[in-house]
Amino acid sequence: MKTRKLLSVVALAATVALTVCACGTVKLKKNTKTHIIETVVPKRPAGQKDVLGLRLAPMPVVRVGFIGLGMRGPGAVERFTHLDGVQIKALCDLHPERVAKSQKYLEKAGLPAATEYSGSEDAWKKLCDRDDIDLVYIATGWQHHAEMMIYAMNKGKHVACEVPAVMTLKEAWDVVNTAERTQRHCMMLENCVYDFFELTTLNMAQHGLFGEVLSAKGGYVHNLEPFWKYYDANWRLEANIGFRGDIYATHGLGPACWVLNIHRGDRMDYLISMDVPATTLPRFMREEMKIENPQVKNGEMTQTLIKTVKGKTIYLEHNVTSYQPYNRYYQVIGSDGFANKYPKQGYCLRPTEESKSAVPNHEDLKSHDYVSDATRDALMKKYQHPIHAEIAEKAKKVGGHGGMDFIMDYRLIYCLHHGLPLDMDVYDLAEWSSIGELTEISLNHHSAPVAVPDFTRGAWNRLKGLQLYYAK
Numbered sequence: 500m501k502t503r504k505l506l507s508v509v510a511l512a513a514t515v516a517l518t519v520c521a522c523g524t525v526k527l528k529k530n531t532k533t534h535i536i537e538t539v540v541p542k543r544p545a546g547q548k549d550v551l552g553l554r555l556a557p558m559p560v561v562r563v564g565f566i567g568l569g570m571r572g573p574g575a576v577e578r579f580t581h582l583d584g585v586q587i588k589a590l591c592d593l594h595p596e597r598v599a600k601s602q603k604y605l606e607k608a609g610l611p612a613a614t615e616y617s618g619s620e621d622a623w624k625k626l627c628d629r630d631d632i633d634l635v636y637i638a639t640g641w642q643h644h645a646e647m648m649i650y651a652m653n654k655g656k657h658v659a660c661e662v663p664a665v666m667t668l669k670e671a672w673d674v675v676n677t678a679e680r681t682q683r684h685c686m687m688l689e690n691c692v693y694d695f696f697e698l699t700t701l702n703m704a705q706h707g708l709f710g711e712v713l714s715a716k717g718g719y720v721h722n723l724e725p726f727w728k729y730y731d732a733n734w735r736l737e738a739n740i741g742f743r744g745d746i747y748a749t750h751g752l753g754p755a756c757w758v759l760n761i762h763r764g765d766r767m768d769y770l771i772s773m774d775v776p777a778t779t780l781p782r783f784m785r786e787e788m789k790i791e792n793p794q795v796k797n798g799e800m801t802q803t804l805i806k807t808v809k810g811k812t813i814y815l816e817h818n819v820t821s822y823q824p825y826n827r828y829y830q831v832i833g834s835d836g837f838a839n840k841y842p843k844q845g846y847c848l849r850p851t852e853e854s855k856s857a858v859p860n861h862e863d864l865k866s867h868d869y870v871s872d873a874t875r876d877a878l879m880k881k882y883q884h885p886i887h888a889e890i891a892e893k894a895k896k897v898g899g900h901g902g903m904d905f906i907m908d909y910r911l912i913y914c915l916h917h918g919l920p921l922d923m924d925v926y927d928l929a930e931w932s933s934i935g936e937l938t939e940i941s942l943n944h945h946s947a948p949v950a951v952p953d954f955t956r957g958a959w960n961r962l963k964g965l966q967l968y969y970a971k
């Protein structure tokens with residue numbers, strides 16, 4: 500894991516210098532009026548255009564190369580064997596036996612063998628150098644993502660990269676600039692936006708069922724204790740040892756940003772973050788790994804509040820160490836209703852004249868309860884998202900977290916086939932991933948508010964609402 504460089508801090512006219520924190524890669528300044536810590540937004544290089552709503556020539560066949568075939572990557576290869584209009588051209592991993600294992604999926608599906616790349620740290624570059632690949636699909640550890648995405652785009656490839664796609668603000672800006680300069684698609688493989696409850700709820704929100712959506716909640720609560728030792732070269736444990744903050748924000752943040760139209764009419768303005776001391780992970784390292792004095796920067800739990808420029812809020816939580824049930828928290832609060840995914844999937848709606856009880860009763864704590872399960876199911880059926888109507892059945896058969904992974908892959912390829920803007924663009928990638936370093940800055944400055952950079956550099960209000968495109 501690369502160590503982030505020490506911050507250099509600047510004091511500008513209306514700003515004050517900050518205590519240096521050993522976390523970031525960007526310059527910080529504090530706005531003395533708002534007390535918000537701001538990171539520098541680099542100027543867009545002359546002649547470079549944004550890639551909002553990027554439409555390119557339709558691609559009847561998408562030729563794909565995969566990099567990273569550990570725990571996550573092979574599932575993607577297998578899912579791609581179920582997609583039409585796709586050719587799997589190349590497979591790459593450091594370990595040749597992992598490449599050989601994924602090759603078996605192609606054999607099983609009766610597909611031609613892919614070229615294998617392995618054995619050296621940069622064998623993946625040869626995959627990107629090929630002329631017969633359109634899309635590079637990256638599922639390595641986090642520390643390799645930015646370099647691989649940038650190299651692939653510079654070689655003219657579109658890129659899809661696992662979460663979080665970048666670790667630092669510098670990486671985020673470098674990836675945004677490369678996508679804009681090369682005019683390539685660069686999508687983060689955030690699968691949770693396609694999950695059944697989330698996408699249905701998004702459709703309800705877009706049909707006005709919750710009135711004005713005011714706030715959303717998301718999180719990643721997943722005890723990774725059984726997994727720590729399986730990550731290649733311990734990269735995930737190293738990340739938790741080395742970085743403070745919400746370093747795995749995208750599963751919770753993606754669906755929240757979609758329902759709040761982030762950079763499609765609203766944008767994240769600033770955040771504040773708090774954490775509690777790391778406890779369970781150091782104990783695990785002492786007891787299970789026999790490490791005498793483990794130092795873990797990542798808090799046991801990190802809680803973050805984000806404010807948007809339109810006054811909305813997002814609550815985020817990250818906890819990969821405590822003994823708790825799996826939870827992504829997804830919740831939507833609007834003027835006319837509420838949606839909740841964990842632990843109970845349900846909706847609560849503004850009462851109608853008939854459903855209002857005549858005399859309020861303080862003892863009746865259920866007077867604003869969820870709608871019945873039957874009503875919920877009927878609502879979910881009525882508001883099934885068109886993407887689910889089209890592909891849910893097949894997705895459930897192919898699988899990948901219950902089907903959402905296949906829906907994500909399907910949509911990526913569908914949009915490339917039809918020359919449509921992808922569902923998630925490079926600005927989503929940068930916004931959702933940069934929460935890692937932004938929360939670290941807040942935590943290292945006594946939970947001070949930190950500005951979320953506008954990665955669109957002024958174009959966040961041009962698209963009016965989130966749109967998932969279909970061919971006419």
Ligand SMILES: NC(=O)c1ccc[n+]([C@@H]2O[C@H](COP(=O)([O-])OP(=O)(O)OC[C@H]3O[C@@H](n4cnc5c(N)ncnc54)[C@H](O)[C@@H]3O)[C@@H](O)[C@H]2O)c1
Pocket residue numbers: 566567568569570571572591592593594597619620621622623638639640641643661662663688689690729730731732734900
């Ligand atoms: N979206 C999801 O639900 C989900 C679930 C699990 C993991 N992930 C993400 O998927 C990614 C991979 O996670 P994982 O659990 O598979 O990790 P892993 O450690 O099991 O796999 C990473 C693979 O990358 C390979 N690799 C590393 N350096 C390489 C290089 N230079 N060239 C080629 N291959 C290289 C490793 O050999 C390894 O096989 C991470 O970003 C993770 O966060 C996402």
